[in-house]
Amino acid sequence: RAIVRDIDMLEEKNPSIKPKPTPEVDPTVFEKRFLKKIRELGEGHFGKVELCLYDPRGDRTGEQVAVKSLKPENREEQSTNLAREIDILKALYHENIVKYKGICQEEGGQAIKLIMEYVSLGSLKDYLPRHKKDTSLSTLLSYSTQICKGMDYLGSQNYIHRDLAARNVLVENERTVKIGDFGLTKSIKDNEGYYTVKDENDSPVFWYAPECLTHCKFYLASDVWSFGVTMYELITYCDSSKSPMTLFLSMIGRSHGQMTVIRLVKVLTEGRRLPRPEGCPEPVYELMRKCWEQLPERRITFKRLIEELTNMQQ
Ligand code: ADP
Ligand code: MG
Secondary structure, eight states, rough: OHHHHHHHHHHHHOOSOOOOOOOOOTEEEOOOOGEEEEEEEEESSSEEEEEEEEEEEEEOEEEEEEEEEOOOOHHHHHHHHOOOOOHHHHHHHOBBBOOOEEEEEEEGSEEEEEEOOTTTTTTTHHHHHHOOOOOOOOHHHHHHHHHHHHHHHHHHHHOOOOOOOOEEEEEEEEEEEOOOOOOTTTEESOOOOOOOOOOOGGOGGGGGHHHHHHHHHOOOOOOOOOHHHHHHHHHHHTOOGOOOOHHHHHOOOSSGGGGGHHHHHHHHHHTTTOOOOOOOOHHHHHHHHTOOOOSSSSSHHHHHHHHHHHHHHH
16 A cells, blocks of 8 residues: 555656556557558449558558548549448448448548458359359348348438449358448438439439439438349349349430430339349249339338248248
8 A cells, every 4th residue: 555655656746657558559540551452342433442451560461451442533522421431331230231440541631541341252243143053042032131131220220321232232251241332321310412313324323213313312211112123133143134224224215315314214103113033933023013112101111021031031
């Protein structure tokens, strides 16, 4: 006791002998100089994703991470979107959602990068066409269930995804998929209008529910519609000759340019939908159709989808 008191007194008289707290190491801050690019993983509308080795010891023992940054031409206009994507992903914890690892900030702090876990088999859109043989219908239904579980969790956190598609679902291993792109995700609270369609070739409009196309309104039920389109992609093994874009364009006729969205709304309002893919059992197609009810309030929910999909796999 006396000794402790003596030390306390000594410290008061002479603050420099007080042990300094070790500097806080924030494991979510990645230093740019230790981040070594291995290869490109993919590109989307605004950003690109690279596989990097984070190797602070400099002896190649580091870990592989996926690093998302904005393409230089989008830096200015999209930086708040990437910052928002980071904030959203940071707060999400679910086995079917890609894991946030941290950020990397450049000197000055203008260009920020998102560091996430590396999901090694790439997106379903890359994976499925190359693994048709080893992917059974029941595996596709299991992937669908997992996507619904991730989406149900996202909805429970009051987020709408707005860009659910096979290109944004990542394959961790033969059994497990994760939702992997939250760039367009919005909190239900901030209800601003959004999104003009620049290039119809790679446009998400073919994944959009009618209310999104006509009023730029997004509900949880709008994500359900997109899930139906995503499920359609899964069942066709993401065959590009049967892709939603290819089929909708053949329904409405190509080369309408600016008119594409208007024509798309017209065929949807007439009740036309993507066809039942070859080899798709009727009950599975029925489930997709329940996602494509014209009125959002009549669509099936993610919870019901999970139940029905689970029953089908038994
Ligand atoms: P964007 O917002 O620009 O569409 P995405 O997040 O969808 O960017 O990433 C683009 C592509 O990069 C994906 O389609 C996928 O192929 C690849 N990718 C993205 N994140 C990862 C990851 N964590 N692990 C492996 N590949 C990824
Ligand atoms: Mg994407």
